[in-house]
Amino acid sequence: MELTRVDDQVHLVTGTNVNWALISDGSALTLVDAGYPNDSAALLASIAAIGHRPEDVVAILLTHAHLDHMGGVPTMTRRFGTPVLTGAEEARHARREYLEQITPARMLRQCTRPAGLRWVAATVRAVVPHLKMSLDEVTAVEPHVPLDVPGGLVAVPTPGHTRGHTAYLMPAAGVLFSGDTLVTGHPLSRLGTGAQRLPSVFNESEAGVTAAVASLRDLPADTLAPGHGELVRAPLATLVDRALNR
Ligand SMILES: [Zn+2]
Structure with missing residues (x-):
């Protein structure tokens, strides 16, 4: 687990090739995403590392x-009853009314090169035995308005990676939590680091991802906290243009 301080209120945490974020407002916290099932201990450790308790998390934004x-x-909801929120469409996905995720066959195909093999091994370790996880109690958020959560985040619909993918903007800090719409690296990327779209094998709709990245261009943010890769401080328009030109 690696902790990156964004500002007084915001930390980006890296687990197994994936990030989550902690946003504090006094004693209360918002958690954006939650890592792999077997990152749960690291998730709890990250909350402790910034001087908080798991009970301080009053909302998980997916x-x-x-x-x-x-x-x-589930570690948070079962033990602490933490509410989980995401876009209305993604709430259906979380309940597994349908599944849009890389198939085991497509994962296996990654094993033909060393980087792919390493990624598959790390992913299996991070997931097993929780492959069939679904979330029952997920609340749909209203997009484009500040949510009543620490940090006052705003849900930004970004369909493409999944049909209901939702990014979150923190206007007061100028931070965009872009999830898997706009990332800055991934073990399977052939582009190295820097703003980019995820490899297409992960995306439900490539055209959707491209449109979603373009739609972020004018958001008032100068810090990108992506779902994969490092934190980047640069105007969002610059990052969007860079990603779309690769
Ligand atoms: Zn991801």
């Missing part, structure tokens, strides 16, 4: 219902 982002949710 960008999307993939196992690398929702895996730590």
Whole structure:
């Protein structure tokens, strides 16, 4: 677990090739995403590392219902009853009314190169035995308005990676939590680091991702806290242009 301080209120945490974020407002916390199922201990450690208790988390905002982002949710909901929120469409995905996720066959195909093999091994370790996880109690958020959660985050619908993918903007801090719409690296990326779209094998709709990235261009943010890769401080328009030109 690696902790990156964004500002007094915001920390980005890296678990197994994936990030989550902690946003504090006094004693209360918002958690954006929750890592893989087997990142749960690291998730709890990250909360302790910034001087908080798990009970301080009053809301979990999910960008999307993939196992690398929702895996730590049951640890929080079962033990602390933490409410889980995401976009209305993604709430259906979290309940597994349908599944949009890389298939085991497509995962296996990654093993033909060393980086892919390493990624598959790390992913299996981070997931097993929780492959069939679903979330029952997920509340749909209203998009484009400040939510009543610490940090006053705003849900930004960004369909593409999944149909209901939702990014979150923290206007007061100028931070965008972009989930898997706009990232700055991934073990399977052939682009290295810097703003980019995820490899297409992960995306439900490539055209959707491209449109969603473009739609972020004018948001008032100069810090990107992505679902994968490092924190980047640069105007969002610059990052969007960079990602769309690769
Ligand atoms: Zn992801």
